[in-house]
Amino acid sequence: xxxxxxxxxxxxxxxxxxxxxxxDYTNSMFDYFLWYKKYPAEGPxxxxxxxxxxxxxxxxxxxxxxxxxxKHLSLHIVPSQPGDSAVYFCAASxxxxxxxxxxxxxKLIIKP
Amino acid sequence: DTGVSQDPRHKITKRGQNVTFRCDPxxxxxxxxxxxxxxxQGPEFLTYFQNEAQLEKSRLLSDRFxxxxxxxxxxxxxxxxxxxxxxxxxxxASSLTGGRDEQYFGPGTRxxxx
Numbered sequence: 598x599x600x601x602x603x604x605x606x607x608x609x610x611x612x613x614x615x616x617x618x619x620x621d622y623t624n625s626m627f628d629y630f631l632w633y634k635k636y637p638a639e640g641p642x643x644x645x646x647x648x649x650x651x652x653x654x655x656x657x658x659x660x661x662x663x664x665x666x667x668k669h670l671s672l673h674i675v676p677s678q679p680g681d682s683a684v685y686f687c688a689a690s691x692x693x694x695x696x697x698x699x700x701x702x703x704k705l706i707i708k709p
Numbered sequence: 710d711t712g713v714s715q716d717p718r719h720k721i722t723k724r725g726q727n728v729t730f731r732c733d734p735x736x737x738x739x740x741x742x743x744x745x746x747x748x749x750q751g752p753e754f755l756t757y758f759q760n761e762a763q764l765e766k767s768r769l770l771s772d773r774f775x776x777x778x779x780x781x782x783x784x785x786x787x788x789x790x791x792x793x794x795x796x797x798x799x800x801x802a803s804s805l806t807g808g809r810d811e812q813y814f815g816p817g818t819r820x821x822x823x
Contacts, residue, residue, distance in 0.1 A: 601751070631811060640713070640800055640814030641752070686751050696765065697812070699751025 600624045601689050603700035611708050616674040618703050620687030623668065627689040631697065632661060632672045635684045644685075645672070674705075682707045713815035715801050721821045722791055729787045730818045734803030741784050742812060743776055744800040745769065752800055758784060759806060791822045 602621045610616045618632075628649040633641035647654040647661045647670065654661050660673045674681055684704050688697040714733045722728050734741050740759050744752035755774070756766045760781035770776075773791075778784040788795055798819050802812035 606749075633814075638816065640802070640816050642814070643811035646811065688751070696754045696757070696767075697752075699753070701750050 599701075600627075600698050601687055601700040603685075603687055603703050605703050606701070607704040607706065609706045609708060610677050612679060613676045616672075616677045616681065616705055616707070618672040618674075618685050618687075618705065620670050620672075620700055621668060622670075622689050624689070624691065624698070625668070626691040627698070629690045630661070630663060630670050631688045631690075632659075633686045633688060634681075635686060635702070641686055677705075677707045679707050679709060681705060713801055713803055713813050715799075715815040715818050717818055718816060719819045719821075721823065724791060724793060724822055726791055727787065727789045728791060728820065729785055730799055730801075730820075732784045732786070732801030732815060734783070734801070735813055736782075737805065738803035738813070739781075739806040740804045740812075741778055742802040742804075743784070743786050744802065746798040746800055746817070747796075755786075788820075791820075793822050796820055796822045 600623050631646040632644040634644050635641045645656050645659045645661050647663050652663050663670045684702045686702045687700040690697050716731045742757040743755040746752045754767050755770050756776050758778040761778050773789045776786045798817045800817045802814045804812045
């Protein structure tokens with residue numbers, strides 16, 4: 598059973614526009630959510646996180662929104678840049694700094 | 710600080726052979742994690758250590774898998790009697806204890822079992 602789902606395997610966005618990546622989860626015990634970015638031949642790199650006590654967290658061009666009632670979170674990247682082209686993973690945890698449950702990832706392609 | 714390193718980066722082995730991977734975490738990090746990632750999927754948790762103590766093991770970690778972190782620094786993951794289904798990317802991550810510290814990942818070891 599997939600507890601964390603990223604239903605879009607890929608997304609193509611024009612440079613300068615907004616990229617929106619979505620993630621759904623099923624386990625109501627998850628209370629901490631993270632987004633990681635992964636380039637080919639590298640390990641995932643942490644981007645941004647959000648605790649379930651918040652509904653929004655912003656860091657520069659990256660904003661994560663959490664809708665607990667819908668069990669849905671999204672990552673907004675504004676404006677999108679060519680270097681943002683990567684695979685983005687959503688991960689969730691029922692406990693801090695512990696076993697992360699990951700989605701399958703969304704490949705983001707930024708078109709020049 | 711050179712980040713998390715893993716060795717080797719690639720390993721090709723024949724079915725039935727044993728393989729061992731090494732992970733060197735960021736020096737001040739107490740926690741160390743092992744994940745497995747197959748094509749088109751996100752990483753799957755295998756096990757984690759706090760210092761030298763192995764505190765949790767996933768049911769994915771069969772008896773053929775063993776992990777150690779003898780001195781609370783580097784860790785090894787051994788797979789005995791490899792099977793073709795073991796072919797995957799094996800990722801190591803480390804983090805500080807306490808708070809909501811993110812995990813820092815190494816580049817991974819890609820295992821191919823022929």
